[in-house]
Amino acid sequence: MLELLPALNDRNLPWPxxxxxxxxxxxxxxALLVVVFDLIALVARKPALLEVSFWNLLVATATIFVAIIVGQVEAGLANPYGASRELLNQHTTLGWALAGVLSVLTAWRYVIRLRDPQQLPLAFLGAGALLGALVVVQVVLGDRLIWVYGLHTVPVVDALRRGLV
Known part of the structure; x- marks a missing residue:
């Protein structure tokens, strides 16, 4: 059965x-555009931007699940070492939490939109700010996995394969 799987390349991945x-x-x-467009819509009194924000929220919610699935596959092939294991676990956990937050915000925003598409409660803006902060933290964690620990980079994969790490 394993012979049916593609061979792993120099990045330890079955794709380029x-x-x-x-x-x-x-x-x-x-996700970040949701926050930006909501703020601009309320400050500049441009309710049409609330529609743009809503569609960005839908895109973020749909694509986070694709990102998680691909990320889980790639994390499974990453061979994390040392402190990168804990960091990868934190990144994974926060990714799933963000999927939940985005799903809840999308459902909430849908109800708000049904009631009055021209208005947005301040509580949703606060939730959007929390979303923005979580996204920034997640980006920092992901950047550290690549730029500090080099997961899926050719030199690190080569060192792992040689048993040097």
Whole structure:
């Protein structure tokens, strides 16, 4: 059965490069744009931007699940070492928590939109600020996995394969 799986490349992946960072950038951009467009809509009194914000929230919610699935596969192939194990666990846990937060915010926003698409309660803005903060923390954790620990980079994978790490 294992012979049916593709061989792993020099990044320890069955595909040419890491896919998780590519997919997750859609989540990052969409989630942060939700907060930005909500603020602009309320400050500049441009309720049309609330619609833009809502659709960005839908995109962020849908794509986070794709990012998580791809991330779980890539995390399983990463061979984390030392402190990167704990960091990867934190990144994974926060990723699932963000999926929950985005799902709840999307459902809440849908109800708000049904009642009055031209208004947004301040409580939702506060929740959006929390979302933005969680996204920033998640980005920092993900960046550390790549730039500090080098997961899925050729030199680190080579060192792991040689038993040097």
């Amino acid at each position: 490069d890491t896919l998780h960072p590519i997919v997750v950038h859609f989540v990052i951009a969409s």
